[in-house]
Amino acid sequence: MEGTDAAKLAALKSSYANILDTVETGAKRDRQGLMKTPERAGKAMLYFTKGYQQTLKELVNGAVFDEEHDEMVIVKDIDFFSLCEHHVVPFMGKAHIGYLPSGKVLGLSKIARIVEMYSCRLQVQERLTKEIAAAMTEVIGPAGVGVVLEATHMCMVMRGVQKTNSKTVTSSMLGVFKEDPRTREEFLKLIYT
Numbered sequence: 196m197e198g199t200d201a202a203k204l205a206a207l208k209s210s211y212a213n214i215l216d217t218v219e220t221g222a223k224r225d226r227q228g229l230m231k232t233p234e235r236a237g238k239a240m241l242y243f244t245k246g247y248q249q250t251l252k253e254l255v256n257g258a259v260f261d262e263e264h265d266e267m268v269i270v271k272d273i274d275f276f277s278l279c280e281h282h283v284v285p286f287m288g289k290a291h292i293g294y295l296p297s298g299k300v301l302g303l304s305k306i307a308r309i310v311e312m313y314s315c316r317l318q319v320q321e322r323l324t325k326e327i328a329a330a331m332t333e334v335i336g337p338a339g340v341g342v343v344l345e346a347t348h349m350c351m352v353m354r355g356v357q358k359t360n361s362k363t364v365t366s367s368m369l370g371v372f373k374e375d376p377r378t379r380e381e382f383l384k385l386i387y388t
Contacts, residue, residue, distance in 0.1 A: 200241065207237030243278055246315030254312055255334050258302030267378075269293040270306045271386045279350050280317035288346030288362070291386040292327065294337040295371055295378065301335050309334075320346055320365050328367035339370030341382040 211233035215224055224230070271291040279286050290310045294301075313326045328342040343366045352359050371378045 203241060204234070204237045207240050208233045211236040242315075243276075244316060246312045249312045249315075251309070251312070251330055251333065254308050255301070255305050258305045259335055260300050260302070261298060262296060262300040263298065264296050264300060267293050267295055267381065267385070268300060269382065269385055270303055273307050273310050275310050275314040275344075275346075277314040277316070277318045277320075277323060277346075279348060280319060282350040282354070283317070284349040284353065286318075286320060286346045286348040286350070286363075288344060290327065291341075291343045291345075292331065293341045293372070293382045293386070294331055294335070295339045297336055297338045299335040299337075301331070305334075306331070320344055320348075320363055324365040324367045328369050332369055337370065339368070339372040339374075339378060341369075341372040341379065342367045343383070343386060 212224070215229060215232060219229070224232075269292070271289070271293075273290040273292070274287070275290050276285055276287040278284065292306055292310070309330050310327055313323055313330070324342050324344045327344075328340045331337065331340045331342070343364065345362050345364050347362055351357070351361050368379055372382060373379070
């Protein structure tokens, strides 16, 4: 483990030990199930937030290709998991991304990786949706991009209003997806069929 990561892990381990001491008042943290929990939780948090250590350029790694395809490209049902920045509890769901190429296409797996990079940060769904759309625009300069995220937020399921079947849907439409109702309609129809 690199020096910076080791320092982060040590800080997280200490923080999780304090959390356990606070919520487990009077309990013994030396029992088998809790002895290594601070370290495991610290490593998990580093993994859940690994998107902060990535850049769009490194992620795409040259997987942009000249192509005269002029019809919509859609990758839908991309699973994602993130942590709500308000409560640091998970939200998860599916991302649907479409774009209208303008001379360039992006390797399909890179689209899923863009979703993963931005979702592996402390987030709100609204910002995550916009960041994905902006990244697609930056990387390939398409005529337009559409992004729809559907997610279940554990902050609504596990606490507060406890609405277990609720879903939050957000969208970001750029270029022709925003300007042309027919393009937007085609995208929305295709992602829900």
